[in-house]
Structures are given as structure tokens and as C-alpha cells.
Amino acid sequence: MLRVDEAQEPVEFSPELITKFDEIVSRYPQGKQKSGLLPILHLVQAEFGWVSAPAMDKVAEYLSILPIEVYEVATFYTMYFLRPQGKYVLEVCRTSGCCLVGAEKIMDHIEETLGVKEGEVTPDGLFSWRGVECLAACGFGPVLQIGPEYTFYENLTNESVDKLISDLKAKAKN
Amino acid sequence: MGRKLLLEHINVPGINTFDVYRSKGGYASVEKALKTMSPEAIVEEVKKSGLRGRGGAGFPTGMKWSFLAKPEGVARYLVCNGDESEPGTFKDRYLMTYIPHLLIEGMIVSSFALGANTSYIYLRGEMMPQVRILERAIAEAKAKGFLGKNILGTGYDLELYVQPGGGAYICGEETALLESLEGKRGNPRIKPPFPAIAGLYGCPTVVNNVESIAAVVPIINEGGDEYAKIGIGRSTGTKLISAGGNLKKPGVYEIELGVPVEEFIYSDEYCGGIANGKRLKAVVAGGSSVPILPANLILKTINNEARLMSYESLSDGGFVSGTMLGSGGFIAYDEDACIVRNTWNFARFYHHESCGQCSPCREGTGWMEKVLHRLEYGHGKMSDMDLLVDVSKKIEGNTICPLGDAAAWPVASAIRHFRDEFEWHVTNASEATSRNYGLAHYADPLKVVETA
Ligand SMILES: Cc1cc2nc3c(=O)[nH]c(=O)nc-3n(C[C@H](O)[C@H](O)[C@H](O)COP(=O)(O)O)c2cc1C
Ligand code: SF4
Ligand code: FES
Numbered sequence: 001m002l003r004v005d006e007a008q009e010p011v012e013f014s015p016e017l018i019t020k021f022d023e024i025v026s027r028y029p030q031g032k033q034k035s036g037l038l039p040i041l042h043l044v045q046a047e048f049g050w051v052s053a054p055a056m057d058k059v060a061e062y063l064s065i066l067p068i069e070v071y072e073v074a075t076f077y078t079m080y081f082l083r084p085q086g087k088y089v090l091e092v093c094r095t096s097g098c099c100l101v102g103a104e105k106i107m108d109h110i111e112e113t114l115g116v117k118e119g120e121v122t123p124d125g126l127f128s129w130r131g132v133e134c135l136a137a138c139g140f141g142p143v144l145q146i147g148p149e150y151t152f153y154e155n156l157t158n159e160s161v162d163k164l165i166s167d168l169k170a171k172a173k174n
Numbered sequence: 175m176g177r178k179l180l181l182e183h184i185n186v187p188g189i190n191t192f193d194v195y196r197s198k199g200g201y202a203s204v205e206k207a208l209k210t211m212s213p214e215a216i217v218e219e220v221k222k223s224g225l226r227g228r229g230g231a232g233f234p235t236g237m238k239w240s241f242l243a244k245p246e247g248v249a250r251y252l253v254c255n256g257d258e259s260e261p262g263t264f265k266d267r268y269l270m271t272y273i274p275h276l277l278i279e280g281m282i283v284s285s286f287a288l289g290a291n292t293s294y295i296y297l298r299g300e301m302m303p304q305v306r307i308l309e310r311a312i313a314e315a316k317a318k319g320f321l322g323k324n325i326l327g328t329g330y331d332l333e334l335y336v337q338p339g340g341g342a343y344i345c346g347e348e349t350a351l352l353e354s355l356e357g358k359r360g361n362p363r364i365k366p367p368f369p370a371i372a373g374l375y376g377c378p379t380v381v382n383n384v385e386s387i388a389a390v391v392p393i394i395n396e397g398g399d400e401y402a403k404i405g406i407g408r409s410t411g412t413k414l415i416s417a418g419g420n421l422k423k424p425g426v427y428e429i430e431l432g433v434p435v436e437e438f439i440y441s442d443e444y445c446g447g448i449a450n451g452k453r454l455k456a457v458v459a460g461g462s463s464v465p466i467l468p469a470n471l472i473l474k475t476i477n478n479e480a481r482l483m484s485y486e487s488l489s490d491g492g493f494v495s496g497t498m499l500g501s502g503g504f505i506a507y508d509e510d511a512c513i514v515r516n517t518w519n520f521a522r523f524y525h526h527e528s529c530g531q532c533s534p535c536r537e538g539t540g541w542m543e544k545v546l547h548r549l550e551y552g553h554g555k556m557s558d559m560d561l562l563v564d565v566s567k568k569i570e571g572n573t574i575c576p577l578g579d580a581a582a583w584p585v586a587s588a589i590r591h592f593r594d595e596f597e598w599h600v601t602n603a604s605e606a607t608s609r610n611y612g613l614a615h616y617a618d619p620l621k622v623v624e625t626a
Contacts, residue, residue, distance in 0.1 A: 027294075027333075027335040027337075029249070029292075029375065032356070032375055034356060034357035034358075035337075035355060035356055035357045036357065037357035038299070038337070038338060038339060038340045038354065038357060039337065039338055041340065042299065042302075042338060042340075063357075065357075069357075069358075072358075072359055073340070073357065073358065073359055076340070076342065076359040076360065076529075077299070077339070077340025077341045077342050077360075078340070078341035078342065079299045079300070079340050079341035080340060080341075094519075095261045095462075095519065095523055096261055096262070096419075096458075096462060096505060096516055096519045096520060096523075097261060097262055097418040097419055097505050099515075099516075099519060100418075100419045100420055100505070100507065100508075100511060101419075101420070132341075133259070133261070133343065133523055133526060133527065134259060134260070134261040134262070134263075134343075134462075134523070135300055136258045136259065136263060136264040136266070136267045136298070136300075136301070137264050137267065138261070138262055138263070138264050138416060138418035138419075138424075138503070138505070139264055139416060139417060139418040139424035139425045139426065140264075140424070141418065145300060147302075148302075149302060149303070150299075150300055150301070150302035150303060151303070152303070
């Protein structure tokens with residue numbers, strides 16, 4: 001179960017981030033700024049890697065809504081991380097279409113290669129992974145995505161997964 | 175070769191850019207509609223086309239449009255449903271990735287027809303790459319005068335925005351989508367009122383699937399009557415089929431409605447047959463929510479007629495021996511597929527995605543998942559199959575939105591058609607955890623009962 005962790009660091013939103021928030025809110029009619037909540041939470045997560053309670057409180061303040069209105073949304077949708085994750089979160093589709101073409105074996109391989117169970121973070125803080133539901137790429141399975149850009153990797157094999165992981169390790173070093 | 179109305183130019187290099195798209199005749203429907211047609215005339219063409227909603231329910235688009243309330247001084251909205259989360263379905267993502275301007279063109283014409291001056295394209299949150307693609311395309315169209323104020327000097331204003339969701343299948347249901355677009359949890363609303371009366375921000379709203387909106391472009395270009403000549407019976411036009419699973423050539427195919435299922439699976443023009451020389455065991459023809467059929471029943475109806483890719487033919491036989499076209503998410507299962515495991519996989523999906531508002535759906539989906547899990551892992555009982563059918567019946571029709579039905583049907587149909595495989599999982603529990611039941615008789619020709 002997800003929970004909103006207590007005792008979290010206060011956060012500050014940079015002026016650049018606030019500018020992006022402003023642009024989003026401008027898309028809706030006067031007084032309907034709450035519509036910006038989901039896109040804004042994505043921006044917060046892209047910036048901090050996850051969505052902490054203090055960050056949610058700040059978003060509530062920015063949108064002039066109650067903190068609970070942010071919490072209930074952040075906990076309802078699956079994409080928002082309510083606790084820190086690895087720098088790269090490998091999200092593998094675990095639904096029927098992909099299972100027919102080997103998604104479960106790919107998840108086993110990822111678990112073995114990273115040495116952590118689903119939802120856990122590798123000791124170097126670089127990776128975590130989890131199974132997610134159908135990603136609308138069933139013809140090109142197995143597939144995984146990596147946020148915050150949500151880049152897709154299709155037709156996965158053990159070898160392509162190995163290469164992806166080593167590429168990401170190299171990228172993190174630079 | 176069938177006609178291609180949506181994907182004709184998909185392989186043209188640079189078709190994702192405004193200039194190339196325009197050079198292939200793109201945005202002609204905007205010029206035609208805004209400069210020479212009234213909104214009512216556009217709705218009339220869409221009605222004549224017979225276009226049925228491509229999101230899954232198949233409701234006639236023109237009729238839906240004509241229900242839109244038009245109170246004086248109240249904004250109206252068009253919201254495009256790009257949530258595409260129904261397992262097996264990946265056509266909308268494909269269309270938006272490769273030919274984004276087609277959707278934008280359709281949005282402009284449709285918004286004009288409905289009298290909307292602000293429209294939203296709601297995408298599932300995982301489609302961030304498509305958010306970027308569409309936003310770039312919108313900026314291009316705006317720079318060329320096809321969006322924004324006074325489009326092409328006609329006096330019509332339209333702003334178009336792309337909105338990402340947060341990851342939730344239920345937000346594909348239109349009222350949950352509207353809640354989500356308002357920045358709330360995706361809990362479906364109780365209907366009535368329907369969105370046509372009170373939708374986004376309480377204003378009259380039309381929600382349409384990506385493919386439905388895209389189809390408006392050829393309908394306006396060629397006329398509704400011409401469009402209606404394609405297809406078969408009340409299944410007019412072309413349809414994007416997402417073909418996945420154990421197929422030789424999985425992918426997105428644009429078919430003229432009415433192609434025989436057998437041709438779709440086996441011909442080289444489409445899927446090229448089953449991968450690795452295996453035999454076909456079963457098909458889910460319209461996304462995970464529709465009844466699964468064994469090979470013999472997907473290829474032929476119970477009356478021994480060839481089954482066609484159309485709304486009517488796929489549903490021939492009702493839920494006893496038929497299925498539905500749904501969203502066109504076509505999943506093929508080969509002889510090695512385990513129906514019990516697959517049914518458990520679907521049940522887990524629906525349990526995971528239930529929004530939790532109605533107890534039959536919230537509790538029932540969890541219960542079905544648990545029972546199917548124990549069947550798959552060798553701890554099932556003979557009474558479990560009846561239990562599952564019983565639970566599925568208690569969910570069906572007793573919930574606020576159709577997700578409950580969508581969760582019940584795959585389970586009920588799997589047990590109806592593959593009961594011996596479920597029973598084998600109970601009687602041969604340890605064997606069932608190490609090997610699959612195989613093809614059994616599911617691909618045998620149907621026995622046809624002679625009638626007078
Ligand atoms: C649980 C559930 C999920 C749905 N998911 C989608 C979806 O992902 N995309 C979609 O277009 N319609 C989806 N629908 C159907 C929509 O509610 C709605 O009927 C559709 O968007 C209308 O567009 P159309 O008439 O153009 O098909 C879903 C319905 C339900 C009940
Ligand atoms: S049927 Fe399920 S998903 Fe639909 S409103 Fe009820 S609980 Fe939510
Ligand atoms: S089943 Fe994996 S992307 Fe659809």
C-alpha cells in the first residue's frame with residue numbers, strides 16, 4: 001500500500017518551475033485551475049524524482065486548493081511515486097499481450113540483474129523496477145518505459161535489457 | 175488491398191510535420207468545413223457516414239453529436255479520449271505518434287461542428303512522448319493559422335490543449351476522464367446527466383475516441399455517403415485493428431470493416447498467421463473486456479458462417495458463442511497459451527484498475543483474482559468455476575460504470591468455452607504448474623447441427 005511518508009524535507013519550487021505551472025493553468029477557464037493538478041504533479045515528479053507530502057502541500061497552496069485534494073489524486077493514480085525511487089524506474093508491462101511474448105521472463109531477468117525485488121531500490125540508488133499494466137504497445141512486446149520522459153523500449157530481450165541497464169549506468173556516471 | 179483512409183500516408187517520410195502532411199492533402203477538410211459548410215451540415219455528413227465510436231462502445235458518432243445541448247451563452251467542449259488503456263489496444267498511440275496532424279485536423283473540424291472554442295486531448299499519462307508530439311504539431315498548425323483566433327479568416331476561434339492523465343485505466347471511461355481532466359480522482363459519475371448535457375465543468379461536452387475524431391477527416395473530404403459505401407451493413411468505413419499476441423506480424427492494421435477474421439489472421443496482407451508455426455487456440459477480438467473465443471468460434475459462427483471483422487458478425491451468437499469488436503484490440507493466443515493464467519492476468523488487471531466506488535466491482539474483482547490465482551497455482555477446487563461464474567454474475571449490471579461488466583465478461587467467457595482446461599488445473603494440479611493444457615479440441619471444426 002502506498003502511504004504519504006511523514007517527516008519529509010521541505011521543498012522549494014524554482015521560478016522556472018512556477019512559470020511552467022502558470023502556463024499549464026492558463027489552459028483552463030477562470031477558476032478551474034485545479035484542472036492543472038495532474039500535469040503539475042508530473043512536473044514535480046520530474047523535478048524531484050517523486051512526490052513528497054511537503055511538495056503536495058506546496059502544489060495545493062499554488063492551486064489554492066486543499067492539501068487533501070492533492071493527496072487523494074496523488075494516491076489514486078499509479079504514476080506518482082509517494083516515496084523515493086531509483087534514478088531510473090524500469091516499468092515493465094505485465095499484462096496479457098506482453099506475457100504471451102515473454103514479459104514475465106523479462107521481469108525475472110531484471111530482478112536477477114539488478115538484484116532487487118519489485119519496488120526496491122538498488123544500493124547505488126540508480127534503479128528500481130516494477131510491473132505495470134498494459135502500456136498500449138502490445139504488438140511490440142515485451143515493453144518497458146522509463147520516466148520522467150517515458151521513453152519506450154519495445155521488443156525486449158534479455159540482451160537488450162542488459163544493454164539498456166549498462167547504458168543507463170554509463171549515462172549516470174557522466 | 176483494402177482502402178486506407180487514416181493510415182494511407184503513414185509511411186511518407188516527415189508526415190509528422192505540418193508541411194509534408196499538408197502537401198499530402200492534409201487540412202483540406204478544415205478548409206472545406208470552415209469555409210463552405212455549416213456546423214449542422216458537418217453533423218449531417220457524420221450521421222450519413224454511419225461512423226460508430228471507435229473507443230469501444232460503437233455508438234453512432236453523428237447521433238452523439240446531435241444530442242449535445244446548446245444553451246445560450248454556455249461554453250461547449252470537445253474532449254478527445256486518448257486514454258487507450260484497454261489491454262490489447264495500441265492503435266491510438268500509433269496514430270498519434272506517426273500522423274499527429276490527422277488527429278489535430280479532425281479536432282478542428284469536429285470542434286467547429288460542435289461549437290467548441292476550447293478543446294482538450296486527454297492522453298494517458300504514460301503517453302508523455304505523444305504529449306510532446308501533439309504539442310509540437312499544435313504549435314505548427316497554430317503558426318499556419320489553422321488554430322487560435324480567426325482560423326483561416328473565417329472568424330472561428332479554437333484553442334487546443336493536450337492533457338496528460340496520471341495512470342489509471344478507468345479514466346478511459348468518459349465521465350471518469352472528465353473528473354480527471356478537472357483535477358480529481360477518476361471516479362466515474364452516475365449518469366444521467368450525460369456529458370452532452372453536463373460534462374466538463376458542468377458544460378455540454380462530447381467525448382470521442384482518437385480514431386473516431388480522425389475518421390471525421392475523410393468523412394468531410396469524401397462525404398458521408400462515400401464513407402458509408404465502405405464496410406459492411408451498419409459497420410461502415412475502415413477500422414484500426416491493434417493486432418498482438420502470438421502473431422507472425424503484429425501491428426496496427428487499417429481494415430475495411432467486413433474482412434473475414436480468417437483472412438485477417440492468416441493472409442500476408444495482415445497478420446501473416448500464427449508465429450513460430452504454431453496453431454491458433456483462442457482470440458480476444460476487441461480488447462480484454464470482450465468475451466474470449468476459442469479458435470473454431472472466432473473463425474466461424476455457430477451457424478458455420480465465416481466470421482467477419484464487423485460489429486455485427488463478431489457479436490453474432492451473443493455472449494453464448496459470440497464476442498464484440500470493442501476497441502479493435504485483437505489478441506491471438508497460440509496452442510501454448512494457458513487460458514487459466516491469462517484469465518487470472520485479466521482479473522488482476524481489473525482488480526488493480528477498479529476505482530473502488532461500487533462494492534460489487536471493488537470486492538468482486540478482488541475475489542475473482544484470488545480464486546483464479548489459486549486455480550493457476552494448483553490450489554483450486556472443482557467448485558471454483560461455479561463460484562467464479564456466480565461472482566461475475568453478481569458484478570454484471572450492478573455497478574456505476576461498465577468496468578464491472580468488463581471485468582466479469584472475460585472470466586465468464588473463459589469458463590464457458592474452456593471449462594475443461596480449468597477443471598484440468600484442479601484434477602492435475604501439480605502437472606498444471608509445470609506444463610500447459612495445450613490446444614485440446616478448441617481448434618476443431620464446429621459440429622453443425624442439421625436443422626430442417
Ligand atoms: C472502463 C472503461 C474504459 C474505457 N477506455 C476507453 C479508452 O481507453 N479509450 C476510449 O476511447 N474509450 C474508452 N472507453 C469508452 C468511453 O467511455 C467512451 O465511450 C468513448 O470514449 C466514446 O468515444 P467514441 O464514441 O468515439 O468511441 C472506456 C469505457 C470504459 C467503461
Ligand atoms: S464499476 Fe468499478 S470502476 Fe466503475 S465506478 Fe464502480 S467501482 Fe468504479
Ligand atoms: S499488454 Fe503489454 S503493452 Fe499491452
